[in-house]
Amino acid sequence: MLTKRIIPCLDIKDGRTVKGVNFVELRDAGDPVELGKLYALEGADELVFLDITATVEKRKTLVELVTKVAKTINIPFTVGGGISTVEDVKALLNAGADKISVNSSAVKHPEIVDQMAAEFGSQCIVVAIDTKNIDGVDFVHTHGGRKPTLKITQEWAKEVMERGAGEILLTSMDHDGTKSGFANGITSEISSALSIPVIASGGAGKMEHFKDVFTAGKADAALAASIFHFKEIPIPDLKAYLDREGVTIRI
Amino acid sequence: MQVAVIKYNAGNVRSVLYAMERLGAKAELTDDPDTILQADKVIFPGQGEAKSAMKYLRERELDQLIQSLKQPFLGICLGLQLLCEYSEEKDTTCLGIFPIQVKKFPAREKVPHIGWNLLTDTSTPLLSDLGENPFAYYVHSYYAELHPEFTIAKTHYMLDFSALLHRDNFFAMQAHPEKSSLTGEKILKNFLAL
Structure with missing residues (x-):
């Protein structure tokens, strides 16, 4: 049986992890490689590295970081943040990333999803979608969820699948940071409508929330940051709990 | 120990080289026939599409070279599929080491099959000491059918398919050992010890 996946997300700025990290056993919790390695040992199924570096010059450090991660870590990892061209993707995949994720740039130029999938295969193209419910309608947001667009989330998810996305990373801006549980409604709606895996993100606060997103939310994977950090x-x-609750999980 | 990793137009070979490095093996990415012939072990990795991969191999006569090899050989992911006889992916004639057909998963569930799944019915030294629940990481849309003699491990996703194949010096694995945590590391270690 294919297992449900647990994915810690590490935010990276200038090659270092941001968001306070609280790991006494690490010499340097700001080092994404060390933190990633620890998560892999603890049983994380995949990792996501999200680069929030603002300037183009400093983005070179991302390729160096990806090389170090790939040399050290023996589970799959996705790299996202500011990726907008086929060349960006090529550099990251060549450095050893398993998948890349695109978000705002795909909304701006949807055809890059087709180009990236044609060039590298759908299996390594994740489209991240930030969604927010406005008066009962789910709208895609960009720029870290700050900028609303006119795209309806459900329609956009279907469109990127048809354009060649291999997975959807769906973040609910309504739930993100609340620790009140994942957005099971829209996650289930999109996961049922699509023939590609959906990674749910935003709102994890308790172990039950993961069970809920895998059952009621029909998610294939669940991503969280601060509760792990x-x-x-x-x-x-978490994995022992999910196993007891009957969720298929890798122990 | 000299490991040759066959260089062709397939993606994600870097991870295989890094995995070898972590195990202390000297691995080289190469399409030079002499280097491949003289290597102690040969790895045939890959992610990509069958038709263009076979075309690339034939143009460089790497197809005949692979068929002639005698040292322990490990095909990974697309590497496994190319070692079979035929792939439904763009109607491709493959290398024919294994008399097995490669088919597309039915669309009953999500395709590609992405994530961690269990290796079952394992019977080979390559898979010794894997512990109770050997999970491996998969990313694929096509699968190799079961074979009564050459299938040495199965995995279930909608149906049972060949997770590992073995014939003489040829081994092949559908999952990615280089991405399968400690289970994958053990399999690669066992391969290097063959």
């Missing part, structure tokens, strides 16, 4: 939920405990 602050050790509010250790990954081994």
Whole structure:
């Protein structure tokens, strides 16, 4: 049986992890390579590295970081943040990334999804979608969820699948940071409508939330950041809990 | 120990080289026939599309070279599929080491099959000491059918398919050992020890 995946997300700025990280056992919790390695050992199924570096010059450090991660870590990882061209993707995949994720740039120029999928295969192209519900309608947002667009989330998800996306990373801006649970409604709606996997993100606060997003939310994978970084939920405990609850999981 | 990783137009070979490095093996990405012939072990990695991969191999006569090799050989992912006889992917005649057909997954569930799945019915030294629940990481839309003699491990996704194949010096694995955490590391270690 194919298992549900648990994916910690590491935010990277200028080659270092941001968001306070609380790991006593690490010499340097700001080092994405060390933190990623620890998560892999703890049983994370994949990792996502999200680069939030603002300037173009400093983005070169991302390729160097990806090389270090690929040399060290023996589970798959996705790299996202500011990727907008086929050349960006090529450099990151050549450095050893397994997948890349695109977000705002795909909204701006949807045809880049087709180009990237044709060049590198759908299996390594993740389209990240930030969604927010406005008066009962789900709209795609860009720029870290700050900028609303006129695209309806459900329609955009279907469109990027048809353009060649291999997975959808769906973040609910309504739930992100609330710790009140994932957005199971829209996650389930999109996961049922699409024939590609959906990674749910935003709102994880308790172990039950993961069970809910895998059952009610029909997610194929669940992503979270701070609850792992602050050790509010250790990954081994989470996986043992999900296993007891009957969720198919890699132990 | 000299490991040759066959260089062709397939993606994600870097991870295989890094995995070898982590195990202390000297691995070289190469399409030079002499280097491949003289290597102790040969790895045939890959992610990509069958038809263009076979075309690339034939143009460089790497197809005949692979068929003639005698040292332990490990095909990974697309590498496994290319070692079979035929792939439905763009109606492609492959290398024919294994008399097996490669088919597309039915659309009943999500395709590609992406994520961690269990290796079952394992019977080979390549898979010794894997522990109780050997999970491996998969990313693929096509699968090799089961063979009564050459299938040495199965995985289930909608149906049972060949997770690993073995015939003489040729081994092949559909999942990515280089991305399969400690299970994958053990399999690669076992391969290097053959």
